[in-house]
Amino acid sequence: MMSAKLAAWKSDGERINFGPFSHKVFVKQVGNPKAVAEKTLLLIHGFPESSYSYHAIVDGMMNTFERIILFDMLGYGLSDKPTENYSYSLFEQADTVFAVCKHFAVKGCHILSHDMGTSVATEILARHENQLMPAWFSDGIQSFTFTNGSMVLELAQLRSIQKLLLSRYGYFLRNATTFKIFSQQLRSAHGNNNLTTGEIDMLWEINALEDGHKKAYLTIQYLNDRKRFEKSRWLPALAQTSLPVHLCWGNDDAVAKIEMAYYLKEHICRDATLTIMEGLGHFCQLGSPAKWVDYVNSFYKSIIR
Numbered sequence: 001m002m003s004a005k006l007a008a009w010k011s012d013g014e015r016i017n018f019g020p021f022s023h024k025v026f027v028k029q030v031g032n033p034k035a036v037a038e039k040t041l042l043l044i045h046g047f048p049e050s051s052y053s054y055h056a057i058v059d060g061m062m063n064t065f066e067r068i069i070l071f072d073m074l075g076y077g078l079s080d081k082p083t084e085n086y087s088y089s090l091f092e093q094a095d096t097v098f099a100v101c102k103h104f105a106v107k108g109c110h111i112l113s114h115d116m117g118t119s120v121a122t123e124i125l126a127r128h129e130n131q132l133m134p135a136w137f138s139d140g141i142q143s144f145t146f147t148n149g150s151m152v153l154e155l156a157q158l159r160s161i162q163k164l165l166l167s168r169y170g171y172f173l174r175n176a177t178t179f180k181i182f183s184q185q186l187r188s189a190h191g192n193n194n195l196t197t198g199e200i201d202m203l204w205e206i207n208a209l210e211d212g213h214k215k216a217y218l219t220i221q222y223l224n225d226r227k228r229f230e231k232s233r234w235l236p237a238l239a240q241t242s243l244p245v246h247l248c249w250g251n252d253d254a255v256a257k258i259e260m261a262y263y264l265k266e267h268i269c270r271d272a273t274l275t276i277m278e279g280l281g282h283f284c285q286l287g288s289p290a291k292w293v294d295y296v297n298s299f300y301k302s303i304i305r
Contacts, residue, residue: 003205009052010078018074018099019092021085026051026078027071027100030058035066037108037139038304042069044097046115046149048182048216049283050077050206053114057285060293064300069109071100073120075219081210088218090225094123098134108139112296114285115256116222118149119234126237143244143303145296148256148282152235152268153226155260159185165220174214179204182213190281191254199286238269245272246299250280250288273299 002010013028028051032039041061043054051070058068072079073093074086086092097120101109113121121144127133128141150156161181164173183200187193207213226234238245247269249261258276265274277284277295285292 003202005055005202006052006205009055013070013078015078016099016103018096019086021082023074023080023082023086025071025074025080025096025100027069027103029067029069029104031062031065031067033067033104037106037142038110039066040069040106040109041065041067042097042101042106042109042111044111044113044117044120045070045073045076046113046117047219047222048076048207048212049115049203050079052077052202052206053283053286056289057293057296060290061297064297064304065110069100069104069106071096075212075215077206078209081212081215083215083218088221090119090123090222090229093120093222094127097124098137101137102134107137108142110142110145110300112145112147113149114147115149115282118146118151119222119226121146122151122234122237125241125243126233128243129237129241141243143246143300144241145246145248145299146264147248147296148250148253148284150223150226150256150260151230151238152260152263153223153230155257155263157255157257158223159189159255161185162220162223165217166223174217177213177216182207186283189253189255190283190287191250191252192279192281192287194287195281195283196287199283203286235268238264241269244303245269246275246296247272248275248277248296248299250277250282250284252280253282253284255282273302275299 015024
């Protein structure tokens with residue numbers, strides 16, 4: 001049975017069809033559906049999460065924006081978790097972003113991403129830089145904010161279970177993910193002790209919908225895309241863009257360590273704004289939502305009229 005918190009999150013959303021096989025994607029918007037691009041924020045979640053990971057920061061971000069768009073990528077949260085007719089590539093996940101925007105008639109927005117979502121966002125950035133954006137998305141991307149994602153994979157400290165899931169043995173581990181292992185891995189990745197048991201319980205509940213915890217060997221394949229396209233496509237796009245870029249990093253992160261943010265600022269996107277979120281871990285929008293809002297909003301206040 002679904003918990004009251006998750007049921008409430010689901011209640012004001014909907015599921016839309018995506019792709020030729022009509023997979024269902026959970027989407028929701030908060031605020032004014034006619035808000036302009038400059039006042040619209042799109043949130044992209046990470047692995048193994050969902051849009052619910054942003055539940056504690058929506059109200060705080062609505063002090064800056066008039067509309068917030070959220071969705072669960074396929075394989076996550078309240079969306080379908082197919083085992084066939086979907087590759088879980090970052091390219092397909094980026095296509096999902098535009099399907100969500102088109103559904104809500106979003107012609108432009110700011111994009112904020114976390115964890116795996118930063119990889120999806122850099123694919124969108126690459127399309128922008130290569131002039132491959134949809135014609136109907138006429139108001140364009142206003143800015144990118146990247147939070148605690150493995151954007152330079154060789155610097156990431158992957159957890160042992162992530163490495164195993166990526167290996168040829170990943171499929172055979174589909175029944176090995178228990179709540180205990182899931183909880184241990186989350187706490188290990190987070191990097192400090194301010195992730196509550198309640199939040200971990202909710203992450204597990206959402207992850208386990210439609211046996212999603214048994215499909216991590218599929219959803220984690222995005223890291224293979226990073227290996228293949230990071231240096232040839234995504235980092236060059238970051239290096240050449242003139243769009244406002246914000247690197248906003250919790251410095252206690254044990255996976256996407258703070259050295260990654262420094263590397264990106266010093267070697268890739270030198271014009272980016274770098275914000276170090278002191279004492280915050282990997283899942284900082286869950287562990288320290290009020291502080292997260294303050295750090296993130298400091299950037300938006302500097303660029304939004």
